[in-house]
Amino acid sequence: MRVRLRRSSRQLFPEEDFALRVMRIRSHSPASLHEHDFHELVVVLGGAARHVTSEGHYPISAGDVFLIRGDMAHGYEETNRLMIVNILFDPAGLGLPTDDLRRLPGYHVLFRLEPLLRRQHGFRSRLRLATDQLAEAAGLITRLENELVGRPPGYRFMARAHLMHLIGFLSRSYADAPAEAAERRSLLALAGVLSFIERHYAEEITVDRLAGMAAMSESSLMRSFRKVTGRSPIDYVIALRVAKAAELLRRTDLAVTEIAFRCGFNDSNYFSRQFRKTMGRSPREYRKQQAAGGPA
DNA sequence: AGGCGTTTCCGCCAAC
């Protein structure tokens, strides 16, 4: 897995320590299936085509925006004046600060929920930009592209910033669009839950409240939550709390008890036990090893 | 969507 990623990195990205690239495709002829290991953000600037993936094929046209998850093969058929731009990037490799982003519902839809449920939703839940939104996105992409092509001093900094701007803009656009279709509403409901957790992890969170804000029964919320996150709601919250606590242990010298309270644990004893369960060692031990440059 | 038996959570005290 790791080896595949590195080899692919060299093939896809000109600079192996900077995993960001923009590719424009102006194709009148069908492209063959290709695959890779990175996130590919696709923006359809003009024209139309049929998007073919291993999970099915969907008609696409100007204004469509969607994410191809790294290892998925895909291509385009029956292209008609198709103009698309692919933004390939490795989110982890670029070190983007996603904490704030994850507070946006639209981010969860665009990067997690819609790609995951695309098959069931028949691509009807994708982001569709209005004309003026598409123009703004195109402008951001052009600026990003100019930095990557010209490589003026500071271009990495600027390219990262433009990419962040684009991702933030697209995330907001999804949440702003009217959601008349049932599929979109259910995605936004789940995204609302995920973003709520990101914003309120330090407070008391109950499944009852989450279900209420999603307008779902507790059982159906738990079922769809597990489907998209792989874990139960409370498991997810605890994992987030522990992750936030681990960060505070690394980056500050706050007392363990204080960190427990700041991360939503009202009992430092209970925090200690939960921390060990997921991190394999006690909070204090973890901090000590981190300070010594030990294992992550 | 709701019911029900089982598991887990969570806040408390106590002991290192």
Added chain:
DNA sequence: CAGTTGGCGGAAACGC
């Protein structure tokens, strides 16, 4: 003294 671990019981979360 701060932190960790164990035990307990009511509440909730969970999975069928």
